[in-house]
Amino acid sequence: MSPAVRFQNVSRRFGSVRAVDGVSLDIEPGEFFALLGPSGSGKTTCLRLIAGFEQPDEGHIEIFGETAEGLPPYRRNVNTVFQDYALFPHMTVGENVAYGLMIKGVAKSEREAKAKDALAMVKLGGYETRRTAQLSGGQRQRVALARALVNGPKVLLLDEPLGALDLKLREQMQEELRSLQTSLGITFVFVTHDQSEALSMANRVAIFNDGKIVQIGTPSDVYERPKSRFVADFVGSSNVLPPEFAASHGGMAAWTSLRPERIRIVPETAIVPSDYGHAKGVVTAVSYQGAATRITVATDKLPVVATIPAGTSLNKDDRVVLMWPKSAMVAMGDGA
Incomplete structure (x- = not known):
């Protein structure tokens, strides 16, 4: 089976800045995959390359075996949930969720039924006639999620969708997103700069720095066995010991994470x-x-x-x- 998403030596430049610099990775079907890194590290540009909002300057992108470069966003079987939700304030919750189906020409009765099912999926059954202004931040996030899921994407892209929520609600939504992804079985690609969020939710994590992937692995791999000082420092908290100290205190003569x-x-x-x-x-x-x-x-x-x-x-x-x-x-x- 083809990977859900494949990058082969992909680069994207903005003027003299290489926002993405020779990135290669495979994201498997049904995987919850996190792109983790500080601001400006290239993770969001990678997400936009998958979505079709950006095109690569070099390299090759596939989505379930189909060449993606040059393909516009509406012809890709992916949907994106943004941090700011981008809901239409003049529409009801149900109309917001069904908007993409309306653009595709789906009949009103069918799109209303699908919107109702999608809202039930995110625990907002019965909210179809509400206005978005009447919703809490967490509820608006669920509406944005339902709007993305109603189209039946093979890959769901999430661009720091929990960043605007308070800590307790963010932790609750982390659990619900993980549970939803498991029940749906579709590929989730999640961008975040929050290390605990990535470690608690993802099957695998790609850590970005300066436009490159510096390590890919399971959450326990990248936390327990960092390959560089950057990863040790960025993922959780670590004592980064210089070679001389490590060698004289029970370790090897190498930079060491403790x-x-x-x-x-x-x-x-x-x-x-x-x-x-x-x-x-x-x-x-x-x-x-x-x-x-x-x-x-x-x-x-x-x-x-x-x-x-x-x-x-x-x-x-x-x-x-x-x-x-x-x-x-x-x-x-x-x-x-």
Whole structure:
């Protein structure tokens, strides 16, 4: 079976800026795939290339085996959900959802029935006659999602659709989107700069930086085994240890990622097992973060951050020993 989306050495330039620079990837049918990266990294341009809003300057794009470059958006079996929702305020909810079907010439009775089904799918059954101004932000997001799904796309593109929601609603919608994608079985391609969002929702994640993909893998792959200092820093929080420090504290002579939650803090008198690395230091900061506490410790070479369960009795200037399994030290490339 052909990939749902295939990029082969795709580039897109805007003047002298290479927004997308030689990107190659395959997104499988039925996959929830996240494009993750900071602003300006190329992820949104890739989404627009799939949608047909942009055309590549170089390379080849396929959607389910069909050549996509040169194909206008309306001839691609994809739909996009935008961050700002782009709903029509003069239309009812039902009319908004059915708009794309009306443009295609679908009969009124059929498009109304399909809009009703799509709204029920996103838990807005009975909202057909409401005005969009009467809806909450989360409800407007669902209407935008229903409007995209009513056309029966093979690929659904989501451009940071949860960015305008508050934290609690965003977490709720993350769960609902994941559940919806699983039940529908269609390919979701999700753009976000939120690392926790990508890790919690996607089957696989492509991490972008400077127009290039710097790592692709499952959420656990990219978190537990970052391949570069950029990935270690960007995906979650990490202590990026220089080669000299890593080699003298239980690891290899390479740039190394050590996640804060893998570190334990023990008294200076504690005995450290042979399969653990360790470093002595002085607590320089204690930051309470609800379920956990972030502790910064100045060692003889560099500051190291540990995340421990809340309720610690540690204070600034306490002398401690940091210890961690040597297996938690992940050697990386020298790249940024």
